[in-house]
Amino acid sequence: MSVLIKNGRVVTAVDDYYADIFILDDTVTLIGKDLLMDADRIIDASDKLVIPGGIDPHTHLQLPFGGTQTSDTFETGTRAAAFGGTTCIIDFAVQTRGTSTLAALAAWHEKAAGRTAIDYGFHMIVTDMPAARMPEMRALADEGITSYKLFMAYPGVMLSDDGTIYRAMRQAGEDGTLVCVHAENGIVIDELVKSAIAEGNTTPKYHALTRPTRLEAEGVHRALAIAEVAKAPAYIVHLSCYEALYELRQAQARGVMAHAETCPQYLLLDARAYDEPGFDGAKYVLTPPLREQWHQGELWSGLRAKHLDVISTDHCPFCMKEQKELGRDDFSAIPNGGPGVENRLALIYHHGVGGGHIDLNRFVELTSTTAAKIFGLFPNKGTIAVGSDADIVIFDPQHEETISVHNHRTHHMNVDYCAYEGFKVKGYTHTVLSRGKVVIDAGQYVGRAGDGNFVKRGQYGGAHAIRRHREQAPRVMPAGASGFTV
Ligand code: URP
Ligand code: ZN
Ligand code: ZN
Numbered sequence: 001m002s003v004l005i006k007n008g009r010v011v012t013a014v015d016d017y018y019a020d021i022f023i024l025d026d027t028v029t030l031i032g033k034d035l036l037m038d039a040d041r042i043i044d045a046s047d048k049l050v051i052p053g054g055i056d057p058h059t060h061l062q063l064p065f066g067g068t069q070t071s072d073t074f075e076t077g078t079r080a081a082a083f084g085g086t087t088c089i090i091d092f093a094v095q096t097r098g099t100s101t102l103a104a105l106a107a108w109h110e111k112a113a114g115r116t117a118i119d120y121g122f123h124m125i126v127t128d129m130p131a132a133r134m135p136e137m138r139a140l141a142d143e144g145i146t147s148y149k150l151f152m153a154y155p156g157v158m159l160s161d162d163g164t165i166y167r168a169m170r171q172a173g174e175d176g177t178l179v180c181v182h183a184e185n186g187i188v189i190d191e192l193v194k195s196a197i198a199e200g201n202t203t204p205k206y207h208a209l210t211r212p213t214r215l216e217a218e219g220v221h222r223a224l225a226i227a228e229v230a231k232a233p234a235y236i237v238h239l240s241c242y243e244a245l246y247e248l249r250q251a252q253a254r255g256v257m258a259h260a261e262t263c264p265q266y267l268l269l270d271a272r273a274y275d276e277p278g279f280d281g282a283k284y285v286l287t288p289p290l291r292e293q294w295h296q297g298e299l300w301s302g303l304r305a306k307h308l309d310v311i312s313t314d315h316c317p318f319c320m321k322e323q324k325e326l327g328r329d330d331f332s333a334i335p336n337g338g339p340g341v342e343n344r345l346a347l348i349y350h351h352g353v354g355g356g357h358i359d360l361n362r363f364v365e366l367t368s369t370t371a372a373k374i375f376g377l378f379p380n381k382g383t384i385a386v387g388s389d390a391d392i393v394i395f396d397p398q399h400e401e402t403i404s405v406h407n408h409r410t411h412h413m414n415v416d417y418c419a420y421e422g423f424k425v426k427g428y429t430h431t432v433l434s435r436g437k438v439v440i441d442a443g444q445y446v447g448r449a450g451d452g453n454f455v456k457r458g459q460y461g462g463a464h465a466i467r468r469h470r471e472q473a474p475r476v477m478p479a480g481a482s483g484f485t486v
Contacts, residue, residue, distance in 0.1 A: 049396075056086045072413055097128050101126060117451055149182060170232060189215055239308065271292055283324065285338075345429060430442060
């Protein structure tokens with residue numbers, strides 16, 4: 001099967017030019033001006049952007065949580081992702097405490113295999129990692145699982161103590177893999193939650209009031225201090241506020257290999273959403289919670305200045321009916337998470353590029369290329385180049401939509417509300433190729449469940465630099481300083 005994309009404006013993280021792209025089977029094989037080749041399919045991309053398929057490295061499909069599970073399956077969630085211009089997700093498999101991470105991986109393969117519209121990989125959520133099971137980390141890497149998520153939140157369920165985080169980071173630094181951290185002080189948060197409930201403060205907005213920004217910042221500080229001492233990289237997931245960004249910048253300035261993502265909800269929604277009438281604030285019970293609006297400008301500058309590397313979605317959908325409702329009388333029983341895998345590219349193009357916060361190359365970098373580099377997918381994914389996977393989005397910069405649960409062009413996620421209800425955007429995904437196969441054709445889904453493949457990811461992008469860093473002698477202390485340093 002061959003496809004020729006003609007007359008498009010090709011934009012990658014570093015390029016911006018007009019060219020034709022020839023695809024043979026699943027690979028880009030030729031890029032040039034006015035290519036005169038026969039192809040099984042010719043797509044005219046005049047007046048459109050031709051960009052690398054989006055990579056969303058933070059989704060939760062069929063995730064068991066709080067007595068229920070996320071409402072998107074691997075089939076519905078990846079189809080919705082494709083509609084929105086995402087051609088690869090990295091979802092989170094979850095290890096149950098006391099059991100093997102390899103067994104968890106097998107369970108997640110079972111859920112996803114043969115069902116996805118686009119390619120997918122897995123991170124592993126590690127809930128405990130005693131010394132005897134430490135070799136599993138390398139075994140996971142051999143299976144293409146080269147990143148792990150450890151939680152400083154959710155005591156008794158997901159929380160890992162600092163020793164476990166340190167050991168995992170040491171091992172990851174050794175293996176060329178990467179530890180992602182959910183950085184919030186869950187122990188103190190639990191105290192705040194208990195007090196709020198005891199005082200009768202049970203409505204959704206107390207979810208936000210019991211998770212203050214300082215406790216996220218403290219988590220980021222601690223995670224990055226541990227990474228510094230472990231001489232390992234770390235990736236902070238879903239960073240939501242100025243105080244946490246400050247800690248990230250401080251660590252980066254010390255030379256820590258500290259990466260971080262933020263998400264559209266923290267850039268575009270704010271804590272006033274918790275005042276929506278009735279129980280509607282539950283739509284935004286996600287973790288970390290929405291913050292005051294002023295944080296948004298700080299996050300956009302963090303993205304522009306390259307302190308923040310990636311915009312993921314943390315797509316973690318629960319329906320209002322029967323799922324969020326579980327916490328009608330107690331906010332702490334509302335399953336945490338919100339939808340967004342379908343909305344990311346349009347929202348970030350409109351508000352980021354259209355709003356003057358980032359340029360087109362940075363848009364591609366933030367929604368595709370850097371995630372590919374950090375998570376071991378580059379250069380097969382994350383760019384358009386000869387030899388790369390033909391994961392390509394033809395994006396119409398003039399197409400206007402109103403994002404809504406009621407708009408059949410913008411809502412294919414299996415969830416009964418839209419977090420960005422009524423948002424108007426200019427710029428929308430038109431056609432999507434997943435490894436050379438057209439899966440979205442001028443806004444219509446033409447793919448099949450099972451088109452997507454599991455992707456075995458390679459090492460963390462900075463693995464070589466970390467190894468060199470580990471070989472180096474400790475930094476010399478300035479004269480007159482006391483104590484030890486890393
Ligand atoms: O609210 C959220 N983000 N739920 C998903 C779990 C997590 O911490 O990412
Ligand atoms: Zn998290
Ligand atoms: Zn998440």
